[in-house]
Amino acid sequence: METLPLYIGGRFVTGADASQDVVNPATGATIARAARATGDETRAAIAAARAAFDSGAWSGATAMRRGQVLMEIARRLRAAADDLARLETENMGKPIVEAEFDVADAAACFEYYGGLATKITGDVNPVPDDALSLTLKEPVGVCGQIIPWNYPLLMAAWKLAPALCAGCTVVLKPAEATPLTAFALARLLQGIEDLPAGAVNIVTGDGPVTGAELAASPDVDKVAFTGSTRTGRAILHAAADSNLKRVTLELGGKSPNIFFADADWASAVEGAVFGVFVNQGEVCSAGSRILVEKSIHAKFVEAIVEKAKTIRLGDPMARETRMGPLVTTAHRERVMGYVAHGQQEGARLVLGGRAPNGALNGGAYLEPTIFDRVEPGMRIAQEEIFGPVVSVIPFDGEREAIEIANATPYGLAGAVWTRDIFRAFRVVKKLRAGVVWVNHMQPTYVEAPWGGMKMSGAGRELGRNGVDNYLEQKQVHVNLNENPVGWY
Ligand code: NAI
Ligand code: MG
Numbered sequence: 001m002e003t004l005p006l007y008i009g010g011r012f013v014t015g016a017d018a019s020q021d022v023v024n025p026a027t028g029a030t031i032a033r034a035a036r037a038t039g040d041e042t043r044a045a046i047a048a049a050r051a052a053f054d055s056g057a058w059s060g061a062t063a064m065r066r067g068q069v070l071m072e073i074a075r076r077l078r079a080a081a082d083d084l085a086r087l088e089t090e091n092m093g094k095p096i097v098e099a100e101f102d103v104a105d106a107a108a109c110f111e112y113y114g115g116l117a118t119k120i121t122g123d124v125n126p127v128p129d130d131a132l133s134l135t136l137k138e139p140v141g142v143c144g145q146i147i148p149w150n151y152p153l154l155m156a157a158w159k160l161a162p163a164l165c166a167g168c169t170v171v172l173k174p175a176e177a178t179p180l181t182a183f184a185l186a187r188l189l190q191g192i193e194d195l196p197a198g199a200v201n202i203v204t205g206d207g208p209v210t211g212a213e214l215a216a217s218p219d220v221d222k223v224a225f226t227g228s229t230r231t232g233r234a235i236l237h238a239a240a241d242s243n244l245k246r247v248t249l250e251l252g253g254k255s256p257n258i259f260f261a262d263a264d265w266a267s268a269v270e271g272a273v274f275g276v277f278v279n280q281g282e283v284c285s286a287g288s289r290i291l292v293e294k295s296i297h298a299k300f301v302e303a304i305v306e307k308a309k310t311i312r313l314g315d316p317m318a319r320e321t322r323m324g325p326l327v328t329t330a331h332r333e334r335v336m337g338y339v340a341h342g343q344q345e346g347a348r349l350v351l352g353g354r355a356p357n358g359a360l361n362g363g364a365y366l367e368p369t370i371f372d373r374v375e376p377g378m379r380i381a382q383e384e385i386f387g388p389v390v391s392v393i394p395f396d397g398e399r400e401a402i403e404i405a406n407a408t409p410y411g412l413a414g415a416v417w418t419r420d421i422f423r424a425f426r427v428v429k430k431l432r433a434g435v436v437w438v439n440h441m442q443p444t445y446v447e448a449p450w451g452g453m454k455m456s457g458a459g460r461e462l463g464r465n466g467v468d469n470y471l472e473q474k475q476v477h478v479n480l481n482e483n484p485v486g487w488y
């Protein structure tokens with residue numbers, strides 16, 4: 001069985017403690033072991049990133065060259081796409097057809113930021129003096145990047161591509177459960193001549209040890225994090241207590257998917273089901289609250305239950321599979337805890353809620369689960385479940401829909417389904433969410449900003465401005481007047 005190394009300073013090194021089991025959640029089989037980087041090993045990775053940054057080998061490379069390197073990474077990802085998709089599915093459990101989309105999206109992310117590298121420009125500021133006032137954009141420095149397990153390779157791309165585009169160097173920490181594609185990526189990076197050793201370092205390890213070291217290190221200039229709101233809070237504390245490093249956070253959600261009676265019926269039914277069950281519901285922007293207008297409520301619930309019954313749950317390697325196992329059995333327990341809460345709170349379980357028997361017994365599977373007649377204040381309607389569990393909440397009119405939609409601490413995403421363009425835009429404006437879809441849910445593009453309001457995070461990733469998270473602005477004033485100021 002393979003034991004994954006650490007990737008530090010351009011070399012693969014054996015970790016002192018390689019006791020992290022890497023499990024295939026579809027079968028329960030241990031398929032690899034990963035290192036749990038110690039504090040010292042994490043500091044060694046930070047030192048390698050520091051040295052690579054301070055040498056100027058990457059930040060001082062021409063923008064054109066940095067862009068070309070990102071394009072080369074994309075090319076290698078595309079060339080290895082089949083293997084990477086299989087590895088992702090084997091490690092994480094998502095259907096192979098979804099893993100293939102993720103690899104393509106990861107490559108597109110490197111292509112986008114590869115193209116952007118030569119378009120980072122500063123400003124000339126119109127100051128009212130005989131002077132030239134400039135704003136220079138410079139890389140922030142060493143970046144700690146901590147990512148979750150739901151889109152392991154894609155999250156690595158979302159983090160690495162803009163950081164490298166800006167000229168930063170990086171220590172990336174994959175989630176404990178899903179290190180395989182990150183190391184496959186490290187192997188792809190290794191042969192790229194113009195990417196200096198230490199520009200990208202990858203350390204696996206426990207959040208409270210390896211991740212916490214990145215958040216607390218005085219040698220890390222910026223942390224980018226995707227994961228739970230609780231861990232995001234811990235990272236902000238660590239940043240505050242160390243060097244006030246820059247922090248961007250992409251956190252949890254409880255996104256409303258809102259259906260008015262005039263919505264196109266077939267698209268709406270499909271959108272309600274896809275919006276929450278894609279990627280097993282392990283999606284930060286999952287449409288985990290279906291808000292439906294009372295006049296169509298009963299019929300709509302019936303229709304989504306029927307549609308959800310058609311989801312092919314099973315071996316994620318099979319091309320016809322549309323839902324695989326959850327990432328670990330421990331996570332399934334957590335999700336099933338919410339199913340129990342929902343029943344105790346008096347919501348009506350109308351589909352699923354059980355681990356399937358038979359052939360799927362060995363995996364961390366959970367049936368698509370729908371609760372109806374959920375009260376907006378119930379725990380299942382307030383807390384992020386991060387699994388295939390959805391709460392249907394009936395509403396009466398636009399005002400009530402918006403009121404319910406906004407009544408959680410989260411504000412990542414939301415969607416509204418209606419044929420009435422006036423209403424659609426009124427709802428768009430009222431939703432407190434960083435991403436809003438009209439008559440669709442989930443499409444995500446590297447070309448457009450991504451991130452949340454309220455407790456769903458701080459800052460926006462992706463798009464043109466995604467690179468700003470990795471840039472400092474330096475204001476430069478050049479005096480053009482040779483005479484003394486003449487003040488004294
Ligand atoms: P988590 O937020 O604890 O883990 C995400 C990453 O943070 C992992 O790499 C982990 O090792 C790291 N981490 C954990 N503790 C840390 C610390 N003290 N300092 C620095 N890094 C740390 O999320 P977890 O435990 O995997 O899942 C718990 C719940 O979080 C899920 O059920 C879900 O509700 C939510 N979640 C949300 C995600 C999103 O995309 N918004 C992604 C993953 C989880
Ligand atoms: Mg955690």
